[in-house]
Amino acid sequence: MGNSTASAAAEAAMADIFTGMLMSGGLTFASFERSALTEGHAIMARAMGRALERLDAALCAELPSGLSVHDVRERSLATVVGDVSFRWRRLRARGGGACVPLADELGLPWGARVSPAAEEFLVEAGAEVSYAAAAGLLARAGGSRVSAKTVMAAVHAAGERCAEEDARAARDLFDLGIKPGGRTAAAQVCVEADGTWVALQGTAPGEPSKVEIKAMAAYSGKVVRGRKAARERCVRHGCACAPGEFWPEAVAAIGSEFDLSALERVHLGTDGEGWCKRGGAYFPLRVEVVGHLDPFHVNRALLSCFDDAAMGRRLVEVVNDGGREAAAALLEACIDMGLARKGAPRVLACLRRNAGLIAVDGPSLGTMESENQHLYKSRMASVPCAWSRPGASHMARLRSRRASGRAVPPRTRAGSATPLRRRRDEGRETAALERRGLSATGCPPRVGSGYEPPRASVASSSGEVRYAAAVDSGMAGTGW
Numbered sequence: 001m002g003n004s005t006a007s008a009a010a011e012a013a014m015a016d017i018f019t020g021m022l023m024s025g026g027l028t029f030a031s032f033e034r035s036a037l038t039e040g041h042a043i044m045a046r047a048m049g050r051a052l053e054r055l056d057a058a059l060c061a062e063l064p065s066g067l068s069v070h071d072v073r074e075r076s077l078a079t080v081v082g083d084v085s086f087r088w089r090r091l092r093a094r095g096g097g098a099c100v101p102l103a104d105e106l107g108l109p110w111g112a113r114v115s116p117a118a119e120e121f122l123v124e125a126g127a128e129v130s131y132a133a134a135a136g137l138l139a140r141a142g143g144s145r146v147s148a149k150t151v152m153a154a155v156h157a158a159g160e161r162c163a164e165e166d167a168r169a170a171r172d173l174f175d176l177g178i179k180p181g182g183r184t185a186a187a188q189v190c191v192e193a194d195g196t197w198v199a200l201q202g203t204a205p206g207e208p209s210k211v212e213i214k215a216m217a218a219y220s221g222k223v224v225r226g227r228k229a230a231r232e233r234c235v236r237h238g239c240a241c242a243p244g245e246f247w248p249e250a251v252a253a254i255g256s257e258f259d260l261s262a263l264e265r266v267h268l269g270t271d272g273e274g275w276c277k278r279g280g281a282y283f284p285l286r287v288e289v290v291g292h293l294d295p296f297h298v299n300r301a302l303l304s305c306f307d308d309a310a311m312g313r314r315l316v317e318v319v320n321d322g323g324r325e326a327a328a329a330l331l332e333a334c335i336d337m338g339l340a341r342k343g344a345p346r347v348l349a350c351l352r353r354n355a356g357l358i359a360v361d362g363p364s365l366g367t368m369e370s371e372n373q374h375l376y377k378s379r380m381a382s383v384p385c386a387w388s389r390p391g392a393s394h395m396a397r398l399r400s401r402r403a404s405g406r407a408v409p410p411r412t413r414a415g416s417a418t419p420l421r422r423r424r425d426e427g428r429e430t431a432a433l434e435r436r437g438l439s440a441t442g443c444p445p446r447v448g449s450g451y452e453p454p455r456a457s458v459a460s461s462s463g464e465v466r467y468a469a470a471v472d473s474g475m476a477g478t479g480w
Contacts, residue, residue, distance in 0.1 A: 041142040049086040059101040078144030079115040109416035159394020161409040170248035180255030185262040192269040193276040194368035201386035238396035243275035247282040269365035293357040305344040
């Protein structure tokens with residue numbers, strides 16, 4: 001990418017600077033590292049600014065007819081090497097439209113104050129640690145100093161882009177029949193779904209103080225690696241939304257890894273919640289959906305029915321051996337005899353309602369409880385914090401994508417233009433065309449109402465003439 005001679009000269013110059021630091025004395029290696037990083041990044045930031053100005057000059061050296069330099073603006077960007085300052089030219093077309101060649105060439109989003117690489121760093125860090133800590137990490141790495149609000153804005157914007165892409169993928173799949181690009185051909189996929197709750201901030205009295213993050217994980221199977229079983233090709237999707245919005249997006253996310261046309265069977269593991277169990281309806285009709293009730297929830301519910309843990313374990317053994325009906329009958333007898341706790345009837349009702357999902361033959365599931373704890377709650381509920389509804393959904397989308405290896409859509413120049421900017425630019429273009437006697441399509445503007453067939457009035461004619469005219473035109477004769 002670079003010129004070897006220029007790189008060697010720059011390396012030698014920086015070596016001289018660093019040598020001067022060392023020769024001044026009084027430095028430890030740690031302080032030398034910090035000083036070298038600070039000075040090196042400052043030099044890089046100034047050099048980047050000069051390079052950007054050179055590219056801008058080259059882009060504006062020979063302007064097409066009708067374009068002229070409108071003004072020269074000072075710009076400063078927060079980057080991963082520190083603040084980069086430079087000047088760029090804004091061009092104005094004869095008709096009034098404006099453009100910035102340097103920003104267009106490099107795809108810099110409109111109104112950007114943070115460089116794309118720095119924003120990517122802040123989003124990645126903000127998905128793992130607090131916004132203030134993420135800002136501190138950028139500064140500690142030698143980048144610009146930004147506020148926690150800047151990090152929050154970057155995270156929210158990234159979450160919005162994820163939501164838009166997820167919704168678009170769901171529409172393409174379910175409305176247009178356009179299959180996602182998954183290439184892994186698997187006849188069988190394990191899907192687990194569950195929800196986890198996080199605190200909301202600023203809720204009014206009487207409103208819910210928590211919001212549910214609906215989450216899904218899909219994988220082709222498990223393999224033993226060392227002393228642990230790992231899920232293969234695991235795809236995750238999480239957000240705070242209604243089930244009717246969540247499941248189409250979740251199936252589209254599954255399709256980003258797995259070829260949906262090759263899918264024959266889905267093992268759907270849930271905790272018995274209605275919205276989780278309804279997920280099977282969103283897979284193609286030819287796909288066999290086998291429901292499973294998470295053994296973790298079954299075992300915990302049964303153990304909670306007794307003061308004597310041994311009796312609960314006995315029921316768990318009966319269920320795991322396939323004796324669902326026997327376990328339900330045994331629990332009912334314990335209730336009648338007063339041996340069970342107060343909440344046992346509710347467990348019995350759940351046991352019978354989900355009998356067809358308990359101890360079903362199939363692969364081992366039961367990973368969503370730990371999944372939700374490690375993937376979502378570790379960031380969203382590990383310390384006393386609260387979220388807005390959109391903020392919670394955005395964070396869940398970002399963390400599920402990062403854990404799945406799915407890219408976060410980047411911020412683009414075209415996508416960053418505000419509606420006001422688009423309307424203003426379109427208005428300038430339209431006004432310029434109209435001044436030249438053209439419309440926005442390049443055709444002369446239409447005058448009048450266009451072609452109309454010849455018309456004549458028979459209002460003053462006799463009744464017979466009016467009747468004949470009405471019949472000839474396909475209307476029924478009325479009014480006489």
